[in-house]
Amino acid sequence: xxxxxxxxxxxxxxxxxxxxxxxxxxxxxxxxxxxxxxxxxxxxxxxxxxxxxxxxxxxxxxxxxxxxxxxxxxxxxxxxxxxxxxxxxxxxxxxxxxxxxxxxxxxxxxxxxxxxxxxxxxxxxxxxxxxxxxxxxxxxxxxxxxxxxxxxxxxxxxxxxxxxxxxxxxxxxxxxxxxxxxxxxxxxxxxxxxxxxxxxxxxxxxxxxxxxxxxxxxxxxxxxxxxxxxxxxxxxxxxxxxxxxxxxxxxxxxxxx
Amino acid sequence: xxxxxxxxxxxxxxxxxxxxxxxxxxxxxxxxxxxxxxxxxxxxxxxxxxxxxxxxxxxxxxxxxxxxxxxxxxxxxxxxxxxxxxxxxxxxxxxxxxxxxxxxxxxxxxxxxxxxxxxxxxxxxxxxxxxxxxxxxxxxxxxxxxxxxxxxxxxxxxxxxxxxxxxxxxxxxxxxxxxxxxxxxxxxxxxxxxxxxxxxxxxxxxxxxxxxxxxxxxxxx
Numbered sequence: 306x307x308x309x310x311x312x313x314x315x316x317x318x319x320x321x322x323x324x325x326x327x328x329x330x331x332x333x334x335x336x337x338x339x340x341x342x343x344x345x346x347x348x349x350x351x352x353x354x355x356x357x358x359x360x361x362x363x364x365x366x367x368x369x370x371x372x373x374x375x376x377x378x379x380x381x382x383x384x385x386x387x388x389x390x391x392x393x394x395x396x397x398x399x400x401x402x403x404x405x406x407x408x409x410x411x412x413x414x415x416x417x418x419x420x421x422x423x424x425x426x427x428x429x430x431x432x433x434x435x436x437x438x439x440x441x442x443x444x445x446x447x448x449x450x451x452x453x454x455x456x457x458x459x460x461x462x463x464x465x466x467x468x469x470x471x472x473x474x475x476x477x478x479x480x481x482x483x484x485x486x487x488x489x490x491x492x493x494x495x496x497x498x499x500x501x502x503x504x505x506x507x508x509x510x511x512x513x514x515x516x517x518x519x520x521x522x523x524x525x526x527x528x529x530x531x532x533x534x535x536x537x538x539x540x541x542x543x544x545x546x547x548x549x550x551x552x553x554x555x556x557x558x559x560x561x562x
Numbered sequence: 563x564x565x566x567x568x569x570x571x572x573x574x575x576x577x578x579x580x581x582x583x584x585x586x587x588x589x590x591x592x593x594x595x596x597x598x599x600x601x602x603x604x605x606x607x608x609x610x611x612x613x614x615x616x617x618x619x620x621x622x623x624x625x626x627x628x629x630x631x632x633x634x635x636x637x638x639x640x641x642x643x644x645x646x647x648x649x650x651x652x653x654x655x656x657x658x659x660x661x662x663x664x665x666x667x668x669x670x671x672x673x674x675x676x677x678x679x680x681x682x683x684x685x686x687x688x689x690x691x692x693x694x695x696x697x698x699x700x701x702x703x704x705x706x707x708x709x710x711x712x713x714x715x716x717x718x719x720x721x722x723x724x725x726x727x728x729x730x731x732x733x734x735x736x737x738x739x740x741x742x743x744x745x746x747x748x749x750x751x752x753x754x755x756x757x758x759x760x761x762x763x764x765x766x767x768x769x770x771x772x773x774x775x776x777x778x779x780x781x782x783x
Binding site: 320322324325332335336337340341401402404405406407408409410411413414417418421422500501503504507508515519522528529532533535536539540543544547 | 601604612613616622623625626627628629630631632634635638639642643644645646717720721722724725727728734735738739742748749752753755756759760763764767
C-alpha cells in the first residue's frame, strides 16, 4: 500500500494500543485488591447438586426450544406458503407479535395474565416452557421460510408437473433441501435460546442454572464468585457451540461447491 | 375474565414514563455502544497482532454471554470489584454498552469492508488526504450498507432494555409490575406494555427488512 495507508495503519494500531493500555492501567490501579485477594471459588462445589439440577433445567429449556421450534416452525412455514390468504396472515401476525416484543414481556404475560383467560394456573417452569416454545416457533418459522424460499422454483414446479401429491411434494422435494440449507441458522438460533433460558430463570424464578447461582449468592452473601462462575459457564458453552456451528457451516457450504 | 381498559387510561402517564425510560436507555447505550464498537472495530480490522486478537476476544466474550447474566454481573460485581458507587442506571448503561459494543464492532466492520478496496486505493493514488478519504469515500457507502443491520440491532437493544427491570430500572416492565401489584390488573398492564413494545419495535424491524431487501436488489450480493 501507499505511504498514507501504512501511516493510517500505524495510527490505528498505536491508537488502539494506547487506549487499551490506558484502560488496563486504570482498571488495575482501581481494583479493590483486598477483595480480589479474598476470592475463593471452592464453596461453589458445596452447591454442586443444586447447580447440576439447575443446569438440567437450562438444558431442558434449550432442547425444548429447539424441538418445539423446529416442529412448529416447519408447520407454520408451510402455512406461510399456503394459497389460502387468511392462513398466511395468521402466520405472519403470529411471527411478528412474538419477534417484536421482548421475551420477558411474553413470559410475564403468559405467567400472570394468561391464567386469567384460561383459568389454568401454571407453575413458573410450565410458563417458561410455554413462553420459550412460543417464541422459538416464531423465530424458527422465519428461518424455515427463508430455507423454503431458497429451494429453486423449478424443482417445486417440476414436482407439480409430475403430479406429486402436496404431501409428497413437501416431505420429499421441498423440505429436505430447505432444512439442509438452514441447519447453521437453526443451530445459531438455538444458541440464542440457550442464552435466553437465563431470562426464564431470573424473570420467572425458575431454578435454572443462572437462577441457581443467584440463590447460591444470596445464601452465602458472596456475589462475585458465583456470578462470575455462571458467566464463565455460559461463555464457554455458548462460545464453543458457536465455533462448532461455524465449522459445520463451512463444511456444508464447501460440500455444495 | 374482564379487560378493564379504563385502568390503563388512568395510569397512562406512568406507562408512558416507562416507555420514555426504555427509549432513553436505548439511545444512551447506542451512543456508547458505537464508541466501544468503533474502537473494537479498528482492532478487528488489523490483520494480525495483539490488537486483532484482543478485539476478537472482546467480541466473542460479549456475544457468547447472555445479556441478562452480563447485566446482573455488572450490577452486583462491578461496584464491589472497583469499590465505587454506580447507580442502577449507570450499571444498566455500562452493561448494555459493553454488550452493544461487540455487536456494533461487527456491524461497522461489515460496513467498512463493503467498500471496494479499489476505491480507497484510487483515492489514495489521487493524493486525497486520508481524513477526506475516510469522510467522502469510505463512510457514505459504509453507512448505506450498515443501516439495515444497525436498525436490526436497535430492535435487539430495545428488547434488551426490558431486562433492566430485573435490576430495578423503572422501564416498562418494572412500571407494569408495580402497577399490577398495586391494582391487581396484571392482565391489563402486561398487555398494554406488550402493545407499547410492539408499536416501538415493529416499525423499526419493518424498515430494516425493507432496507435490506432494497440493498440486495441494488447490489445483488
